[in-house]
Amino acid sequence: MTALIWLLSGCVTLAAVILLYWMIHEALRVVINPVEFKLSRLPRSFDGSRILFITDIHRRHLPKELLMSLKGQVDWVLLGGDIMEKNVPLSRVERNMRLLSSVAPVYAVHGNHDYKADIVSLDQILRLCDVNLLMNQNVKLEKNGSFIWLTGMDYSNIRLKKYSPLPKLPNSEMDVCRLVLVHDPAWINRFSTKPADLVLAGHTHGGQIIFPWIGPIHLDKCYRDIASGLVEWEQEDTLITRSRLFVSRGFGYRHLPLRFRCPAEMNLITLRSNEEDSLA
Incomplete structure (x- = not known):
């Protein structure tokens, strides 16, 4: 019996x-997962x-060799907030941002942990590294003579459960394809008709x-x-007949470097x- 217990x-x-x-392996995994979306309003x-698209870096080091292999292969880098957290060395944050800026133009929004950390120093680093910080702003992403809208929503009011209004587009350009970058996916729930x-x-x-x-x-x-992953809404009698929300699992982790069944x-x-606007 004793031997069985020991066994x-x-x-x-x-x-x-x-x-x-x-669990540690899943938390520290370095993988870029591909995903493809077909958008009916996207210019040809x-x-x-x-x-x-990278979210929730928190305290991790971004992989230099892997990201540099994408230089010239991507058009834009989008950061979905939680670029850092408390007690992360600012030198690490600057190193991550300089690396991304060398890959392609970078656009970012704040996350809740950015505000809990040193938001002033973070914003200084973003400016120094030529990262475009969007705080409830629209910008045009241009390519081959056409453009789409990118809207970046700041977390400063979201963390207080007070949502800033979605910045308006020019009336003449309401039918232009629109992407929204936001940290908290629950932001979408405030809209009965999804706006992007x-x-x-x-x-x-x-x-x-x-x-x-x-x-x-x-x-x-x-x-x-x-x-x-992906959530979709079919919308009748609107400019955007199918709206999508894509939520990344993120690159970092909360507290301990542990993940399970969620790398x-x-x-x-x-x-x-x-034109058919279907997911590939």
């Missing part, structure tokens, strides 16, 4: 070690455009730790249906122009 104890310990190793000249062709968000970490049958153990109920990711988004 069972050894098996449990081994299983726990393997599980811990796997934008077909094949690529966006490197594609919304990119993070914040949830995908749930970070997801147990079978139980689901994510540290994720508010309001995020359960938008924890990660870290960056996303390489390819935009396609298609």
Whole structure:
């Protein structure tokens, strides 16, 4: 009986070690996951455009060799907030931002942890590294003589549950394809008619730790249906007949470097122009 107990104890310990190793591996994984969207309002000249989308870096080092391999291969880099967190060395943040700026033009929004950390120093680093910070602003992304709108929503009011109004587009350009970059995906719930062709968000970490049958153990109920991946809405009698929300699992982690069934990711988004407006 004693030998059996020792055997069972050894098996449990081994299983726990393997599980811990796997959770650390998922948290520190360095992978760029491709995703492709067909947008009916996307100009033909934008077909094949690529966006490197990164959210929730927190305290991680971005992979230099992997990202530099994308130089000249992507059109824009979009950062979905939580670029840093408390007690992260500013030298690390600057190193990450300089790396991304060398890949392609960078546009960013704040996340909740950016405001909990040193937001003044962060914004100075963003300016120094030529990162375009969007605080409830519209900018044009141009390519081959055409353009689309990118709207960046700031987190400063969202964290207080007070949402800044969506910045208006010129009346003559309301039918132009629009992307929205926002940290918190719950922002989309304030709109009965979704206001963008594609919304990119993070914040949830995908749930970070997801147990079978139980689901994510540290994720508010309001995020359960938008924890990660793609959500779509069909809309009649609107300029945007199909709106999409894409939520990245993010590159970083909360607290300890542990993930389970929810590995870290960056996303390489390819935009396609298609009249049928269907997901590839």
